[in-house]
Amino acid sequence: MDGNTVIVECEGNRSYDYSYGVHPASFADLDARATAAEIIMADDLIVTHSGSDRNIENCVRTEDGRALFFRPRTDLTQPEFAREVSVLMRITELQLHQKAKLSNLTGLVMLEDGLIAGIAMPWLPALSLANEVNLCRYEYHTQWERQTRRIVETLHAHCIVWGDVNPHNILIDSALDAWAIDFGGNHNVDFIDSKNNETIKGDWQGVDRISREWLPEMAQVER
Known part of the structure; x- marks a missing residue:
């Protein structure tokens, strides 16, 4: 990350950055249960589809081939991000996504410095x-x-x-x-x-x- 920019790898050897003011969080900013979530390193994500060359809030792929939706924590969505992490954690823990068609949490996307840049969820076309x-x-x-x-x-x-x-x-x-x-x-x-x-x-x-x-x-x- 450089300032407020998160850089990830892109298919075709181009890098994508998120330019809406990424505001990474520490675990202290999130629900205590977030510490139990899977950690996905931002450097390991590859953009596979994006509606804009400047927007990585879309489909990404992990090194093991999983397609995920990446949602960054921005300076405009700090309270909303904390709430979403909390709700997604509960949905996932209770396995409600197995009972109803609900998005659930795959993991937290972490930067090299240990801060959380966003969340990853299963990709839903x-x-x-x-x-x-x-x-x-x-x-x-x-x-x-x-x-x-x-x-x-x-x-x-x-x-x-x-x-x-x-x-x-x-x-x-x-x-x-x-x-x-x-x-x-x-x-x-x-x-x-x-x-x-x-x-x-x-x-x-x-x-x-x-x-x-x-x-x-x-x-x-x-x-």
Whole structure:
């Protein structure tokens, strides 16, 4: 790392850097359980796909061939990062990702100085519910609502609040099943009122607004 830049290897012998102000964390900044997470060294990651030459928040590969999603800790997402690590640790420890379609923690990405640059999760090839392709799949909308509600029920049964329920955090995979991602909290006011931020009530408000208001309206626009 050079200043606020994390350098990783890229296929094709180019290096990528993350330029949005990476703000590495110490273990003291994270949930105590984070010390039990697998450690993945940043130098061992290879970028395999990125939407931008300046952005490595995307698909990376480890030396043993695992495809992962890398999310860095930035100066704009410090509280959200700590919350996401905590929630992902709980999901992984309780193996909730085996019961519901939830992202889980593969490991913490560590720099040479021992600081944590970000998190790594299993790579999920998918499009968000907000993508026009999925908006036009009208026959699946009821199924996705049902699956999303089941995911929220699973989280709440284990005292976990999703937090940022919005269409961009619902992914649809190649089997046309819905997944929940992004547990950093915060919220989109179009779907969750500020007074309900990071609460059980807020999660259900988000699901209801997506399924009963936003999705029907957006689907009508796409017709």
